Amino acid sequence: MRSDLPLPPSDTSKRRVPLCLVVEDDMTMRHLVTNYLEDHDIRTLSASRREEVPALLLRNSPDLVVLDLRLGQEDGLDLLREIRAQSDVPVIITTGHRRDEIDRVIGLELGADDYLTKPFGLRELVARIKAVLRRREAVPSLAQQRDAEKGRWRFGSWEVDRRLRRLTNSHGEPVGLTKGEYALLMAFLDAPQKPLSREHLLQATRLHEDVYDRSIDVQVLRLRRKLETDPSVPSVIRTERGIGYVFTLSVERL
Missing domain, CATH: 3.40.50.2300 (Response regulator)
Structure with missing residues (x-):
């Protein structure tokens, strides 16, 4: 030392x-x-x-x-x-x-x-x-907002219970998410259909600030594998060249 x-x-x-x-x-x-x-x-x-x-x-x-x-x-x-x-x-x-x-x-x-x-x-x-x-x-407001907004949310055929931190598919089956994947999904659900920069997503998910921003790309790839019908042709999380990503689905509070 x-x-x-x-x-x-x-x-x-x-x-x-x-x-x-x-x-x-x-x-x-x-x-x-x-x-x-x-x-x-x-x-x-x-x-x-x-x-x-x-x-x-x-x-x-x-x-x-x-x-x-x-x-x-x-x-x-x-x-x-x-x-x-x-x-x-x-x-x-x-x-x-x-x-x-x-x-x-x-x-x-x-x-x-x-x-x-x-x-x-x-x-x-x-x-x-x-x-x-x-x-x-x-970014305390992110955690505070999520605590205040705990409940069930629907997007497409998916549903997330923020109180239980649980994602379920169209059959009601739970889909496991890592903490990073869950935080990234919450960042998208907080701003659906809006282009979000990698910097914004890094802050929202509290990833290590010295990690090159491509780490967000890895997290997005992992989340796509769980949400997309065909991750190689994503339609739920679309890449916005020169900006970052946009979550294309509308989000409904249940």
Whole structure:
């Protein structure tokens, strides 16, 4: 772990100081990270074991989690799944080796908001934490609107229950969606028949901001495979060249 030059002090008089949960089994690393965050206006909680995390999330409602995917002998990806089942708190995952690329990709697909590979600079960690929190603050209305609009919606022969986060086909059969696919579908349903840029979709789905925007193309391809009769000739999610995508179906609230 590198220790970088300190960040300039920030003005905390006009905002609430965020709370970060650091999940790291290495005591030296855990203390190094938590002390640095505390020095830079980020309150901290810490956990060294997987079983400590659910209670800490419930009692303290942290604004962000920094999670080491190599948590002792346990699989941090399983813990990430548990966190996502319990909370939508932003998560930054850390990995110890470049060869853990598959785990990083899976972590992002499971709903992690960012990642860092060890050794990483503490200054970079703080910058990424603040960037993730800014993204969350920049689009709170999306989550709030979706909470307020929970109910059943129909488009074409499809129906989605936002309360249950469940998509069903014309036969009433549930169709599984990843968190990224569901978030992308919600972004389309919030603005049907309107061209949406890749940048807008990246923000709406809270994907990692440093990922090249073609990652949205991958998500769209996966969603097309579940919605389109022929994904190679899409009619539900149409590509708007030079802009992004448009969801062609009208959306009806039931």
